[in-house]
Amino acid sequence: QVQLVESGGGVVQAGDSLRLSCATSELTYSLYTVGWLRQAPGKAREFVAAIWRKNTNTRYADSVRDRFTISRDNSDTTMYLQMNSLRPEDTAIYYCAVSPTFLSDHVRTYSYWGQGTQVTVSS
Numbered sequence: 001q002v003q004l005v006e007s008g009g010g011v012v013q014a015g016d017s018l019r020l021s022c023a024t025s026e027l028t029y030s031l032y033t034v035g036w037l038r039q040a041p042g043k044a045r046e047f048v049a050a051i052w053r054k055n056t057n058t059r060y061a062d063s064v065r066d067r068f069t070i071s072r073d074n075s076d077t078t079m080y081l082q083m084n085s086l087r088p089e090d091t092a093i094y095y096c097a098v099s100p101t102f103l104s105d106h107v108r109t110y111s112y113w114g115q116g117t118q119v120t121v122s123s
Contacts, residue, residue, distance in 0.1 A: 002028050002112035004096045009117030012086055020081040020117060022096030029053060029076040033099045036070065036081045037107055038092035038119075047105040048094070049081060059103040064090075086121045093118050 008020040020036070028034065035050035049070040050059045058070050069082040079096065094117050097110035104110065 002032075002098055004028075004034075004098070004112060004114035006094065006096045006114040006117040009094060009119045011120045011122065014087055014121055014123050016086050016121070017082070017084045018086065018119060020083065020094055020096075020119070022079040022081075022114060023077060024079070024096070024098075026076045028098060029072065029079075031098075031100075033101060033103055034072075034079050035097055035099060035104070035110060036094055037097055037110060038090075038094045039116075040089075040092040043092075045095070045107050047107060050099070050103050050105065051079060052103050057103060059105060061105065083119070086119075088121050088123045091119060091121050 005023045033050050033052050036048040038048050039045040051070045067085045072079045096114040098112045099109040101109045
């Protein structure tokens, strides 16, 4: 069974940075796209960024491109989301999840979700 554990959320001010982490198994990275998705209060869950298997192919939502960076460590057991220039509209619960689809940006293709980590950006 795939297990994912997110960490790194918090309360920051607009313009600040945060780095989220998602711990999982090396097997997960070798088989799936691993992605970050988020859900703001009263809104549907949305795609943020994804990384594919052992190479460095990545994909970003337009709203975070050039501000957020997805990466993985050399052991392939932890994925990161570096979030810079945070905005109040980035406030959401951020989830790590996996998809069998190459760099999918469709929420419905993601399964095996983590518990989520709250990010709050004040203006």
